[in-house]
Amino acid sequence: MMETVESIILNGFNFQKMTSENLDKLFELNPNRREHIRPISVESSGAFGIGGYQYAVCEYIFVEDVLMNPYDVRDFLISSSYVCEQNGAPGMQQVIANDWVRPYLKYLYYLLHVKNIVKEGRMGMNHFAAYTNVFWKEMPCRDINYHRPHIDPGDYAFNLFLSDTFDEDDGTAVYSLTHNYEKWVDVMEMESGCGLRLEEIYKMMYPEEFGVRGMDKWKCFKGDKDYALEGIIPAQFNCISGYKGSLFHSPHYDISKYPDGHLRYSLVSMVAPGVLERTLSDVSKERIASQLDKVL
Numbered sequence: 001m002m003e004t005v006e007s008i009i010l011n012g013f014n015f016q017k018m019t020s021e022n023l024d025k026l027f028e029l030n031p032n033r034r035e036h037i038r039p040i041s042v043e044s045s046g047a048f049g050i051g052g053y054q055y056a057v058c059e060y061i062f063v064e065d066v067l068m069n070p071y072d073v074r075d076f077l078i079s080s081s082y083v084c085e086q087n088g089a090p091g092m093q094q095v096i097a098n099d100w101v102r103p104y105l106k107y108l109y110y111l112l113h114v115k116n117i118v119k120e121g122r123m124g125m126n127h128f129a130a131y132t133n134v135f136w137k138e139m140p141c142r143d144i145n146y147h148r149p150h151i152d153p154g155d156y157a158f159n160l161f162l163s164d165t166f167d168e169d170d171g172t173a174v175y176s177l178t179h180n181y182e183k184w185v186d187v188m189e190m191e192s193g194c195g196l197r198l199e200e201i202y203k204m205m206y207p208e209e210f211g212v213r214g215m216d217k218w219k220c221f222k223g224d225k226d227y228a229l230e231g232i233i234p235a236q237f238n239c240i241s242g243y244k245g246s247l248f249h250s251p252h253y254d255i256s257k258y259p260d261g262h263l264r265y266s267l268v269s270m271v272a273p274g275v276l277e278r279t280l281s282d283v284s285k286e287r288i289a290s291q292l293d294k295v296l
């Protein structure tokens with residue numbers, strides 16, 4: 001039987017009210033945070049136009065000690081929505097409304113602009129989609145999750161790590177895929193430069209033998225005959241990592257290093273596809289080209 005209207009009272013919402021002032025205070029940025037652009041160095045193969053040199057072909061954003069109250073933010077996120085574990089991704093995900101994390105998204109928006117990743121006016125707050133990833137030892141997943149790197153459905157992904165017990169070598173692993181002796185770390189650059197159609201690249205990424213065995217348990221992928229591990233974007237407590245969604249990547253979560261019950265908890269904020277006009281790789285290539293101009 002449906003509840004009567006009279007059973008819902010205004011005071012019943014009091015404990016769930018959140019003012020914008022409280023939200024700003026909760027997500028207060030640490031004035032001593034440290035913002036970096038860091039390279040992932042890949043042995044040059046000529047794939048990026050300048051053969052014979054070793055240089056960075058992709059870069060990522062890394063912000064250290066970003067929040068003043070990371071534990072309060074973590075408690076707030078955990079209690080703010082239900083968790084789903086049946087959406088195809090490993091572990092569990094919690095959809096987080098943009099309004100709940102608006103001050104944080106404003107900061108990501110600022111980072112994207114100030115680092116020249118997206119031009120002013122090309123996106124707004126609603127181009128973000130936020131959710132948390134809850135990964136743990138023994139979590140259910142498919143072989144396609146743990147034996148293959150993936151690309152994201154968004155242009156750019158940010159991770160705010162809120163577990164305080166990560167091994168320093170864990171994080172997000174970036175891989176290269178080789179075709180005709182050329183290495184590629186970015187599916188979009190591979191499509192435009194390697195002579196294969198996107199569908200053919202997808203067949204390389206996801207051979208038929210993967211994804212047909214049902215649910216299994218997480219294993220940490222470290223590369224195989226197709227993929228070479230090129231670098232790991234670190235996961236550190238209260239730090240943000242940001243990278244292009246088109247990189248071949250996967251969570252590097254080596255469960256052999258952790259006790260039973262360990263959780264890898266992070267807030268993911270994804271920029272919608274089609275938003276970015278200039279990418280970090282473009283910036284990298286311009287910087288490399290200008291450096292080479294000076295050398296030559």
Ligand SMILES: [Fe+2]
Nearest residue numbers: 150151152249
């Ligand atoms: Fe991803």
